Amino acid sequence: MEKYIVFDKALTKADHVVLQSLARDIKTASLVTSRKFKRHDSDCDSGIGSEESSSSGDEAKAFALQDDGAKDNDIAALKASRNPKSAAFEPTIVLSVDDCDAHLHPLLNKYLLQPYIQLARGIVRHETDVAMLTHLIIYFTTSVPSALVLFRHFTYTHAVLHFVMQMYYVGTYTLMQHQHIHQRGILAKTYGLFDRAFPYILDPLMGHTWNTYYYHHVKHHHVEGNGPDDLSSTIRYQRDSVPDFLHYVGRFFFLVWLDLPLYFLGKNRPALAFKAAGSEFATYAYYYFMSRVVGTRATLFVYILPLLMLRMGLMVGNWGQHAFVDSDEPDSDFRSSITVVDVAHKSLDIVTVFHKASSPASTRVANLVKQISANAQAGATIDQASDHTAQTQLSRDPFELNITEEPPTVEQVQTILDYVGKTSIPKVIKGAHDEKDALKKFRESKESFLRPVTVDWNNGKAIAGDNESEILKMLKTQKSE
Numbered sequence: 001m002e003k004y005i006v007f008d009k010a011l012t013k014a015d016h017v018v019l020q021s022l023a024r025d026i027k028t029a030s031l032v033t034s035r036k037f038k039r040h041d042s043d044c045d046s047g048i049g050s051e052e053s054s055s056s057g058d059e060a061k062a063f064a065l066q067d068d069g070a071k072d073n074d075i076a077a078l079k080a081s082r083n084p085k086s087a088a089f090e091p092t093i094v095l096s097v098d099d100c101d102a103h104l105h106p107l108l109n110k111y112l113l114q115p116y117i118q119l120a121r122g123i124v125r126h127e128t129d130v131a132m133l134t135h136l137i138i139y140f141t142t143s144v145p146s147a148l149v150l151f152r153h154f155t156y157t158h159a160v161l162h163f164v165m166q167m168y169y170v171g172t173y174t175l176m177q178h179q180h181i182h183q184r185g186i187l188a189k190t191y192g193l194f195d196r197a198f199p200y201i202l203d204p205l206m207g208h209t210w211n212t213y214y215y216h217h218v219k220h221h222h223v224e225g226n227g228p229d230d231l232s233s234t235i236r237y238q239r240d241s242v243p244d245f246l247h248y249v250g251r252f253f254f255l256v257w258l259d260l261p262l263y264f265l266g267k268n269r270p271a272l273a274f275k276a277a278g279s280e281f282a283t284y285a286y287y288y289f290m291s292r293v294v295g296t297r298a299t300l301f302v303y304i305l306p307l308l309m310l311r312m313g314l315m316v317g318n319w320g321q322h323a324f325v326d327s328d329e330p331d332s333d334f335r336s337s338i339t340v341v342d343v344a345h346k347s348l349d350i351v352t353v354f355h356k357a358s359s360p361a362s363t364r365v366a367n368l369v370k371q372i373s374a375n376a377q378a379g380a381t382i383d384q385a386s387d388h389t390a391q392t393q394l395s396r397d398p399f400e401l402n403i404t405e406e407p408p409t410v411e412q413v414q415t416i417l418d419y420v421g422k423t424s425i426p427k428v429i430k431g432a433h434d435e436k437d438a439l440k441k442f443r444e445s446k447e448s449f450l451r452p453v454t455v456d457w458n459n460g461k462a463i464a465g466d467n468e469s470e471i472l473k474m475l476k477t478q479k480s481e
Helices: 013-046 054-081 105-125 127-152 156-183 187-203 212-224 242-266 270-293 296-321 359-383 410-421 422-428 435-444 468-473
Strands: 351-352 399-404 453-456 462-464
Touching: 013 054, 054 435, 127 156, 127 359, 156 187, 156 212, 156 296, 156 351, 156 410, 187 270, 187 296, 212 242, 212 270, 212 410, 242 270, 242 296, 270 296, 270 359, 351 359, 351 410, 359 399, 359 410, 359 468, 410 422, 410 435, 410 453, 422 435, 422 462, 462 468
Parallel strands: 351 399
Antiparallel strands: 351 453, 453 462
């Protein structure tokens, strides 16, 4: 059976490891079965009987132990490749290419790629995000110059090629922006100014209006979680109905500028309503300005067409993903789910524990989350290698754990306050009664930030304090018995 497994060159190293483990499992089972049949035939021919000899059982155990040892080595190798502290760490360089070093001449790898990796690891906020810096460089050396040339000298051939290039880029850029809006940045603090500025240059080129993705996704979508008040929810629509689909897409397409501010006003958050509307209309004004000053044709291809295509893509994606919302309990995290799309090169969710080593409570939380992370890593790899025992222990994918004693940035504090909600603000910032007061106190003294705080950036959740059950619930993990 193992001969039917194809080790394609396009597979990732992790894929190879999983398939090799599967092939060993099949080979071991086949050998044990074959030996059992041979023993059975030998016993029948000798007239002794068909009782199974203990030797076949010993052989089966030996094969199993050998296979388990190989699996342990495979798991250790995969963990090391994703651990920045390991000498075997292999960060992703470009999201569309695996194992870049294997495609380069040894001299280019040694004197170009490896020095770049070392430099990039110090520039990005998390060392596993080297690919994000690479793609930033790509966008600023292709998209930006191409747009400038179009505004300077427009041709339809160049315009069409530029639009196709942007559509190729938009998926990876949106993935990067998803990380950016949840973490309030992807680069190290030293590069904070550029980190905050680049979205205002690149967002319109990729079809995003300024800050709308942040307000819609973080401030609204993660708060509602596909529930009845979520503007992205498909719960009110018949999913095999073309008119319903057109209504769903059309509403976001033409009315997001109104729906999102009205949502915030309905939640008694007028400041967010003003910011969301202001960002959207500021982008529209920028489009108009560019069309009048530089040219309508260039503006159409550089800004308007990417905007239309992205919004269509986002809504089609939501329609496909938000498929299983429980009509009886739409707010339940346990009875509702979304489809899982297997996206190659998916970056890990990032969980940060803001830790204080001298605090026993903080130490308990750090150790707890370390254990959850270890279980998630081992469980996912074992599950891929066909052992499903770990899946009874957890229900989430592996994540990148960052335990730090450094204080968060002001932007991160603001995001954390949104995640924990108004009632938990005093648990994050000592003596604060609301968000404005909390940010003021934090700016005056970083010591006002209370630890531990555990943040799941990608899923928009945070727990202040050492409530173990809440942390386990947030990370969608069951405590092992």
